Amino acid sequence: MKEQQPNHSDEKWLDSLPGEVRRIFAVALLNILLKVMGMEFSQESKKNIRELNERLKEGSVIMYANHTALVDFVVAALLALSELTNAEMIFGPVASQYVEPDDTKRFSKNKVIAFILKRIGPLGITLLPIDTATTPNTNMTPEKRRARRAKRARLRAVAKDALSKPGSALGITPQGTRSKDEAGSMMEALPGVGSFDDPNQKIPITYLPFAMIYWRYFHDNPALVVGRVQTLDELLAEEGLNREKVPKNPEEKAKFITKLLMQKLAALQPESMRGFYAKKEADEVIV
Numbered sequence: 001m002k003e004q005q006p007n008h009s010d011e012k013w014l015d016s017l018p019g020e021v022r023r024i025f026a027v028a029l030l031n032i033l034l035k036v037m038g039m040e041f042s043q044e045s046k047k048n049i050r051e052l053n054e055r056l057k058e059g060s061v062i063m064y065a066n067h068t069a070l071v072d073f074v075v076a077a078l079l080a081l082s083e084l085t086n087a088e089m090i091f092g093p094v095a096s097q098y099v100e101p102d103d104t105k106r107f108s109k110n111k112v113i114a115f116i117l118k119r120i121g122p123l124g125i126t127l128l129p130i131d132t133a134t135t136p137n138t139n140m141t142p143e144k145r146r147a148r149r150a151k152r153a154r155l156r157a158v159a160k161d162a163l164s165k166p167g168s169a170l171g172i173t174p175q176g177t178r179s180k181d182e183a184g185s186m187m188e189a190l191p192g193v194g195s196f197d198d199p200n201q202k203i204p205i206t207y208l209p210f211a212m213i214y215w216r217y218f219h220d221n222p223a224l225v226v227g228r229v230q231t232l233d234e235l236l237a238e239e240g241l242n243r244e245k246v247p248k249n250p251e252e253k254a255k256f257i258t259k260l261l262m263q264k265l266a267a268l269q270p271e272s273m274r275g276f277y278a279k280k281e282a283d284e285v286i287v
Contacts, residue, residue: 022123026081033075038215038222045210045226049083052208052229056086059204060168064193066211066265066273067173068184070113075212075224076171077120088167091126093155128155156195163196166203170196174258174265184214185275186266194257195250197232199243204231209265213273225268235260 034041052061061084065076073094080090098114121127131148162168174189196205209227236242239260247253266277 019124023081023085026078026123030075030078030082033071033078034224039213040221040223042223042225045224046083048208048226048229049079049210052206053084053086055204055206055229056084056088056167056169058166059206060163060166061170061206061208062163062193062196063169063171063208063210064174064261064265065171065209066179066184066186066269067175067177068179068212068273069214070178072173072178072212074113074116074120076210077123077125079210079224079226080169080171081124084169086167087169088165089126089162090124090169090171091128091158091162092171093130094127096129096131096151128158130155156192160196163205164201164203174262179275181275183275184273186262186269186273186277188276189258189262191251191254191258193261194259195254197253197257206231207235207261207264209261209268211265211268211273213269221270227264227268230264232257235264 052063055061063076063080065072073092076092077090080087084090094117098117117127128151130151159170163170172193174193175187176190176192177187179185179187206229208229211223211225211227213221213223213225215222230238233243236245247256262277266274271278
């Protein structure tokens with residue numbers, strides 16, 4: 001039986017819009033969304049994201065965030081589309097069930113999120129489908145395990161190639177899935193976000209943490225908080241370290257960098273949301 005192809009006719013009008021018009025559209029949507037959710041977007045946060053945009057002229061960037069709700073990707077995508085005018089490519093992983101049909105040729109039960117994600121692509125975001133981290137390999141057929149590995153390999157290959165070119169912006173939630181408790185606490189991150197550093201790369205990679213804090217987790221001050229823009233060398237120097245302190249083994253190196261990055265992300269959030277990266281755990285990371 002011939003596989004049913006999705007109908008993209010209703011998305012063509014977005015794809016045909018000039019870049020500046022699409023940016024204005026994204027700015028308007030972001031402002032509406034933040035207002036509806038009562039989230040503050042401070043002048044300092046705006047300054048930080050605009051500094052990141054300037055660094056895109058000569059390098060690539062990795063924006064990484066906490067993940068507590070389905071709406072996170074929408075907020076992050078609109079933030080990038082609104083502010084990263086120097087970006088040649090904005091891309092990131094997304095759970096495959098929202099953008100690819102399952103075995104029954106149907107999309108995710110959460111049709112609202114799937115609908116939104118299918119229309120963010122034409123605005124200027126490249127989506128890379130990937131299985132979420134919580135799906136255990138033991139519950140998957142060999143064919144599905146191979147498909148999962150292929151998707152992750154594709155993501156790494158695309159990301160590594162793109163980040164070697166100025167103007168590329170990768171958005172990622174290092175936890176790999178949403179927080180599991182009612183406080184929206186951070187879980188231990190997967191080491192992927194820390195695996196892209198290459199001292200021999202000709203252009204710098206800049207990191208930017210940003211936190212999405214919603215009223216149900218911290219009702220006194222819901223906000224979109226954007227942290228400082230830093231390269232790995234700048235991050236290490238701030239901690240009184242240098243590259244000599246970074247493990248040489250690739251896996252250990254990725255874990256080391258990931259923990260350093262996640263500490264910066266945790267610092268943007270109230271203590272009740274820091275979870276694994278609360279002060280006690282964080283103090284044990286860098287020695």
